[in-house]
Amino acid sequence: MNDRQGRSGQSRGRAPARQAPARRAGSAAQRRRRTVAVVVFVAGAASFGGGLVVGAAHVPQERTLVERFAAAWSRGDYAAMYRDLSAASRDRFTREQFSAAYRTARETATAVTLRTGEVREQDGSYVVPVVVRTRIFGTITRPMTLPVEGEGEDARIAWGREHAFPGLTPGAKLRRETRMPPRADILARDNTPLATGPDRTSDVPDVAINVVGRVGEAPAERRDELRERGWPSDATVGLNGLERALDIQLAGTPGGTLRAGDTVLARTEPRAAAPVRTSISIPVERAAVTALADRLGGVVAIAPRTGEVLAFAGIAFSGLQPPGSTMKIITVTGGLEQGIADLSSSYPVETFTTLEGVELENANGEACGGTLTQVFAESCNSVFAPMGAQLGAEKLVDIAERFGFNRQPDIPGAAIPTIPAAGEIGDALAVGSSAIGQGRVQATALTMGTVAATIGLRGRRPRLSLLYDERQRAAPTTRVTRTEVARTVEKLMLAVVREGTGTLAAIPGVKVAGKTGTAELETTKRCEPTEENNPESCSDEADPTDTDAWFSAYAPAGEPEVAVGVMLVRAGAGGDTAAPVARQVIQAALDR
Structure with a gap:
């Protein structure tokens, strides 16, 4: 009840005021x-x-x-x-x-x-x-x-302290003893057991080992939260994977005894939760695990309309890395909103741009220019870094936050993607670097999969879930950008896969919209020979371990059934290594 309700409620149903009884005589002290x-x-x-x-x-x-x-x-x-x-x-x-x-x-x-x-x-x-x-x-x-x-x-x-809770007496303390029920089973979307019983066994161990996660002692950062929920200090909790993301649903309700000193105020029995049916699709999960192989990275697949996470592998929820050119999805959205760019825009062919007196090269120093569609398909840093600088720190941060940066993801335990506050990014060079996914911008595969899903849903960010919805209802969404802007970004992303840096994600007969990303961890700028007449003193061969490979996509464009985010740590160019991973996962999701 709010204060207004409390006050109005106080005037109803009151008995007539009684006259104050006469006082009895007594001493001054009394x-x-x-x-x-x-x-x-x-x-x-x-x-x-x-x-x-x-x-x-x-x-x-x-x-x-x-x-x-x-x-x-x-x-x-x-x-x-x-x-x-x-x-x-x-x-x-x-x-x-x-x-x-x-x-x-x-x-x-x-x-x-x-x-x-x-x-x-x-x-x-x-x-x-x-x-x-x-x-x-x-x-x-x-x-x-x-x-x-x-x-x-x-x-x-x-x-006195005894008035802090009913049942307390002077000197007595309120204390509780609680215990947890057995942990609930975890099921895939088709009801296949992924983790059952105290040993968390599964009928599909090859899938379970990649998604279920581990349980153990609560980490320090969660102890206050769990204590408030009434969990005992020695409770077994989910540490990662589904065990962490669905910890509250799997744990059930604790039971125990509440005492005021030696007096029992209440006693209850623990109540186990029912088996939890997740959104995980076994064939899509197998495709994600197979495509990731033994590489360090993360893969996530999302059903955009329902917001269900169909699969995740590796460090899809926790691996924060600079998102590279997948960030250009966000930057071009801001540019279109502000009228800085449109499909009729054209840009000179250049190998680099200069911001604050510093050169920012295109990947491998390549010449890049043309229409907005062409420069997006070829991922021209020489266009999108200045576009970000023109957009400005405040508007760049605003659009990034609308896409989900600087907020807790919908999946519990997932890492928070970050971009510095507008006043902290720095000069035009820093803003331009952030606009192309460098600088201090950090994201996960989950982040960029959600960005793709948002464009696929015509600018509406879906609320994600790891729980299966039997009625397959549309997820609640948050409007991020105008429908017409999202449609234009979709056209740009289609060109990436059709004729740009993402052709290895193409699937015959399917309209795949995507964006590659190659995030520099160290400089990839071509060097100059340090010894005269000795070209071997500087090699032009790029070291693939200097860059993270990214791909953010959805398909089919227009009525997306799946959106994916792929991030491979120190794996080279996104179009070469991440795009084929995305293709395998998209195909599995469309075939399920």
């Missing part, structure tokens, strides 16, 4: 300190929200205080709660200590919501209905007594 027992009933919970009925005219100020304190607790407003503590309580506990006590109790109990109702007077005390739900321990119903110190305007809550 009048200065009066303890009012406030009983709070709590019912099991998950986060903090809700509201109380606020007192009206003639309501004792002590009651108003309790209502205000409980309402603030409902919405997790610890600062407001702290303001209502007595001076002695504030002397004993800082605001940070006070807030930490509630947050720790909430995490320990795996609390998700806490709602409070109307305060009612009962036998000289105030009863506050509180509904709390927990992720693991179900419903907890217990009264809590809140002491009120002072009278009238001087009334304040005399707070």
Whole structure:
């Protein structure tokens, strides 16, 4: 319930205000300190929200205080709660200590919501209905007594740590003991077992070994997340592959005991999850593994319309590398959006361009120029580095982020693709280098497969999933660029495979749209002989281990059934080595 709902809800169904009872005579000390027992009933919970009925005219100020304190607790407003503590309580506990006590109790109990109702007077005390739900321990119903110190305007809550959670007593600590259920089985999209039982055995070990991944002790970066979920510190978790990406679905729900000191507040049994049917296609996965062979790299295949990941191999999710000229898909999208380029644009034939006084060569120093279609098909650095510089850092970063850079991928555990913030990229040379996938730009095969899928879906980025959807519904999408821009980029990508650097990805009778990438890890610039009359002192032969090979593609253009991202570490030119890998995976996906 939001604050507005809480306040409006407080005015409905209130009994007529009672006249404040006459005070009994007492000593001055008794009048200065009066303890009012406030009983709070709590019912099991998950986060903090809700509201109380606020007192009206003639309501004792002590009651108003309790209502205000409980309402603030409902919405997790610890600062407001702290303001209502007595001076002695504030002397004993800082605001940070006070807030930490509630947050720790909430995490320990795996609390998700806490709602409070109307305060009612009962036998000289105030009863506050509180509904709390927990992720693991179900419903907890217990009264809590809140002491009120002072009278009238001087009334304040005399707070102790035992008031951080119902059932606690002075000196007692809230603690839990949890245990995990058996891990769920993993199935392929055709229900073939990929990992079953505690030993994670499979009927297709050649496929399973490449996608299932490993389980083990939780890495340090996940411990806070898992503790909040209520998992025990010694829980076995997924470390990579499907075990990591589907960890939450496979783990089930922990069970255990919640105690306040020696008192048991709740006890539940672990609940195992049902077998998890994934989106993995066995024939496509085998094609990806076979095509990658024993090379270091990553391959991913995506069904663009549903967002399902059909296959992945190697370091498809984790291998961050400069994406090279596959980044030009993003750069030309920005150029088309801003009117910097269109299909009628033409460019001079050049072997290099100069930015900030530094020469940026085309691959192997080749002469390159012509129409936009031609320079994209031949992947001219001499065109797209200046285009990026003209686009500018701010717009280049914006379009890259729309395609998925600098955001957590949809696949849990996958590495985040990055491009520096606009103010951090640097000068025109750095922006131009980023526009051609060099500099400090980093991506994975998953990243560039998603970029291809986005163009294939006419500029809409699909939400990816490793779970099979029996109804094969269209995935939710995010608009990245205009439809007409994506159609133009598709025409450019078709030319790459038809007549440019990506012809080895061509499939007879299939319209394959793609883009090659050759990312320099070291300089590939042709050198000059250092010894006069000795040409052997400098070899013009390129070292293929100086570059990563990339290919980003989808097919068939117009109604894409598959999008792929391929990255091969230190494997030469993308058109020579990555494009044939993509062709094999695309063919398998179309044949499945």
